[in-house]
Amino acid sequence: MQRRTVLKIIALSALSTQLDVLSAMLPPTQSGERAAWEAGNYKLQFFTEAENELMDQLMEMIIPADNHSGGAHAANVSLFADWVVSNGCNIANADLFANSSISSDLQKSEWRKGLQLFKEEAAKSSTADILTRAAAGEANPQTDLEHFFVTLKQMTVVGYYCSEVGIHQELEYQGNIVLPEFPECAHSNAVASEMKIEESRTDTK
Amino acid sequence: MGNQPQEFDVCIVGSGAAGGFMAKELCEGGAKVIMLEGGKEVDPVDLLSHKWPYELPYANLRREKQAYFYQGDVATSIRYETQAHVHVDRARVLGGRTMHWNAVTLRYAPQDFREWSLAGIEDDWPLTYEELAPYYDRVEQIIGVCGNEDGLDILPGGNHYLPPLPWRCSEHILKRATDSLNIPLISVRKAVLTKPYDDRPACHHCGHCMDGCDATAIFSSPNCTLPKAAVTGNFTLRQNALAREILVDREGLARAVSFVDTNTQKTEEVKARIVVLCCATVESARLLLNSVSPQHPAGLGNSSGVVGRYLHGHINAPVQVYLKELQGTKPINQDGATDHVYIPRFDYRDSHRGYAGGYAFQVNYDSYMFPRHARLMKGYGADFKREVRTMQPGYLVLLGVGKSLAVNQNYVSVDKNQVDAYGIPIPVVHFQFVENDMLVWQGMIKGLRQIVSKLSGDVFFNQSTSPSGLASHEVGTVRMGKNPKTSALNSFCQSHDVKNLFVTDGSCFTTSSEKNPTLTIMALSMRSAEYIIKQRKLGVI
Numbered sequence: 001m002q003r004r005t006v007l008k009i010i011a012l013s014a015l016s017t018q019l020d021v022l023s024a025m026l027p028p029t030q031s032g033e034r035a036a037w038e039a040g041n042y043k044l045q046f047f048t049e050a051e052n053e054l055m056d057q058l059m060e061m062i063i064p065a066d067n068h069s070g071g072a073h074a075a076n077v078s079l080f081a082d083w084v085v086s087n088g089c090n091i092a093n094a095d096l097f098a099n100s101s102i103s104s105d106l107q108k109s110e111w112r113k114g115l116q117l118f119k120e121e122a123a124k125s126s127t128a129d130i131l132t133r134a135a136a137g138e139a140n141p142q143t144d145l146e147h148f149f150v151t152l153k154q155m156t157v158v159g160y161y162c163s164e165v166g167i168h169q170e171l172e173y174q175g176n177i178v179l180p181e182f183p184e185c186a187h188s189n190a191v192a193s194e195m196k197i198e199e200s201r202t203d204t205k
Numbered sequence: 206m207g208n209q210p211q212e213f214d215v216c217i218v219g220s221g222a223a224g225g226f227m228a229k230e231l232c233e234g235g236a237k238v239i240m241l242e243g244g245k246e247v248d249p250v251d252l253l254s255h256k257w258p259y260e261l262p263y264a265n266l267r268r269e270k271q272a273y274f275y276q277g278d279v280a281t282s283i284r285y286e287t288q289a290h291v292h293v294d295r296a297r298v299l300g301g302r303t304m305h306w307n308a309v310t311l312r313y314a315p316q317d318f319r320e321w322s323l324a325g326i327e328d329d330w331p332l333t334y335e336e337l338a339p340y341y342d343r344v345e346q347i348i349g350v351c352g353n354e355d356g357l358d359i360l361p362g363g364n365h366y367l368p369p370l371p372w373r374c375s376e377h378i379l380k381r382a383t384d385s386l387n388i389p390l391i392s393v394r395k396a397v398l399t400k401p402y403d404d405r406p407a408c409h410h411c412g413h414c415m416d417g418c419d420a421t422a423i424f425s426s427p428n429c430t431l432p433k434a435a436v437t438g439n440f441t442l443r444q445n446a447l448a449r450e451i452l453v454d455r456e457g458l459a460r461a462v463s464f465v466d467t468n469t470q471k472t473e474e475v476k477a478r479i480v481v482l483c484c485a486t487v488e489s490a491r492l493l494l495n496s497v498s499p500q501h502p503a504g505l506g507n508s509s510g511v512v513g514r515y516l517h518g519h520i521n522a523p524v525q526v527y528l529k530e531l532q533g534t535k536p537i538n539q540d541g542a543t544d545h546v547y548i549p550r551f552d553y554r555d556s557h558r559g560y561a562g563g564y565a566f567q568v569n570y571d572s573y574m575f576p577r578h579a580r581l582m583k584g585y586g587a588d589f590k591r592e593v594r595t596m597q598p599g600y601l602v603l604l605g606v607g608k609s610l611a612v613n614q615n616y617v618s619v620d621k622n623q624v625d626a627y628g629i630p631i632p633v634v635h636f637q638f639v640e641n642d643m644l645v646w647q648g649m650i651k652g653l654r655q656i657v658s659k660l661s662g663d664v665f666f667n668q669s670t671s672p673s674g675l676a677s678h679e680v681g682t683v684r685m686g687k688n689p690k691t692s693a694l695n696s697f698c699q700s701h702d703v704k705n706l707f708v709t710d711g712s713c714f715t716t717s718s719e720k721n722p723t724l725t726i727m728a729l730s731m732r733s734a735e736y737i738i739k740q741r742k743l744g745v746i
Binding site: 167174 | 266541585590
């Protein structure tokens with residue numbers, strides 16, 4: 001059945017019980033296609049294996065796995081970064097109405113320099129300590145390391161929350177589905193009821 | 206092309222909101238119409254609106270979902286000579302920007318047509334709200350608009366709306382805040398179907414309005430007005446036909462439109478007795494300025510010198526709030542149809558506000574998929590991750606939409622020395638915000654702070670020190686007016702100089718208000734079409 005016909009049937013059916021049957025007729029919104037870095041056989045385009053390993057480690061520290069969901073490693077964010085940097089994409093476009101005053105893109109050579117800084121510092125401190133120092137100036141970065149942290153973190157955030165792990169496991173995002181009726185806000189009904197109860201208590205005092 | 210006439214009654218250039226209504230009305234009125242559209246059709250079932258970022262080649266970082274709406278080199282064949290943070294939106298696709306819009310559909314108020322009379326600034330329109338009201342009524346009934354007649358002078362309405370969209374939890378909470386400030390918060394009016402209408406299904410609340418509506422529940426000209434034109438048998442559509450210039454006869458009247466077939470790269474010509482431009486603000490001005498002849502040395506219909514001038518649009522300022530009351534709650538599907546509510550202009554009540562015009566607020570105008578606060582919050586690690594997750598259900602965003610002034614110094618020109626892929630001189634945008642714009646922007650931020658002060662949550666204001674625009678609502682470059690020395694069109698969008706030339710897209714606006722312009726564009730097109738039909742019957746044009 002053509003998708004357009006299915007959509008029409010869903011729209012003309014008011015009952016939610018019918019919805020479940022009809023929803024099953026629609027092709028799933030997850031099409032099985034995958035972007036290059038998620039495809040399972042990704043080959044690095046820009047970063048070396050050693051650089052990718054360091055990126056993966058740092059990104060996992062920025063967004064780690066926990067009891068709730070996988071972290072940046074599980075979400076292949078370092079591979080995402082390789083793809084984005086090698087193709088010159090603007091990560092600000094992750095948000096259609098992004099605040100473009102956030103500066104988050106570095107030239108390719110700057111990425112290399114930033115990772116090199118971490119490698120050099122690693123001779124004196126642990127990676128965790130270096131990251132702590134790099135992050136300390138996040139609000140007002142001054143040093144090369146601090147500037148690099150801002151960009152590294154932005155890349156991690158965008159890569160993670162655009163991934164299957166970030167969207168579905170971590171945030172449990174419920175949208176992007178076909179929904180013939182928009183659910184009423186149960187929360188506001190509960191709050192309104194509480195407010196009415198409080199008002200009536202106040203009135204009786 | 207079959208048995209097509211050698212000369213059409215009307216050639217319409219552009220297939221968006223204006224062009225669609227112009228085609229429908231003229232065809233239903235018996236005219237033989239050809240429409241030239243620079244782009245080509247996208248079947249709704251081919252849209253990428255439901256794709257996940259990880260299913261797209263660049264996670265949508267190259268705007269893959271919207272690539273269909275910007276065909277050819279339209280996005281790059283433009284130059285900006287400005288320090289201001291502005292952008293104009295030039296779609297190139299059958300349907301124009303009706304293929305990807307939030308569909309907010311608002312009438313201008315009577316005062317919006319009278320800026321000179323009321324504030325002594327800018328100019329009055331050459332028509333009144335009362336003259337346009339019947340066309341607002343008819344357009345709303347044709348396209349299907351959900352919402353209410355709210356009884357607000359600042360936002361007049363009709364009495365024929367589809368049921369409004371249900372409110373989200375965040376919007377109920379917002380209402381408590383706005384009520385405490387005596388600021389109205391209403392159900393938004395949108396060209397989104399909340400029940401089946403006009404053989405189109407109701408919205409399926411996927412939250413991807415701006416990526417294109419595969420359900421056809423959002424009005425677009427390909428799903429509504431163009432089929433109505435086609436069914437008359439009077440409508441011919443030529444896609445991939447990029448208008449290059451309008452050709453004139455010895456008397457200086459429009460006689461044909463020269464266009465480039467973007468498939469073959471060949472230049473062709475279509476003859477018509479009347480030409481109507483519906484290409485949107487930048488493109489209509491560009492086409493006129495590129496249509497130079499001995500009879501029109503400054504561009505077609507430009508004896509006044511105003512074609513291209515008075516470019517203006519909307520100023521924006523957003524704020525994101527993560528409501529404490531909803532933080533940590535179980536994630537629910539909040540996407541809906543993007544905007545469900547709207548805060549109409551309320552600053553007009555302050556007679557000491559110190560600026561002309563004002564602002565309103567769109568609410569929750571985008572999807573909830575990407576956690577915007579994650580890019581703004583400081584910190585990292587387990588605590589950061591947990592905080593992002595906890596905050597996300599509390600998301601509420603308000604976008605200030607403010608009036609910018611129509612001033613002669615802001616304009617679109619063409620550069621004859623720089624051409625696009627088809628050899629057509631490109632448009633150049635010259636724009637600076639003026640003092641009144643800055644004051645509106647500052648007033649808008651003050652209004653946002655006022656509302657946010659009554660909400661409990663984590664707040665993220667845009668840290669920019671200057672406004673941005675034009676919110677895809679640019680207007681004004683072929684303005685209408687009573688005086689042919691200071692305007693290009695009369696109140697029927699007819700060129701003062703060229704009586705068989707009409708321009709009915711946003712470029713015809715004399716001034717802007719804080720309201721989204723598309724409904725007014727469609728109403729003006731319908732009114733202009735009615736005038737054309739009458740004038741043709743009388744043999745005047």
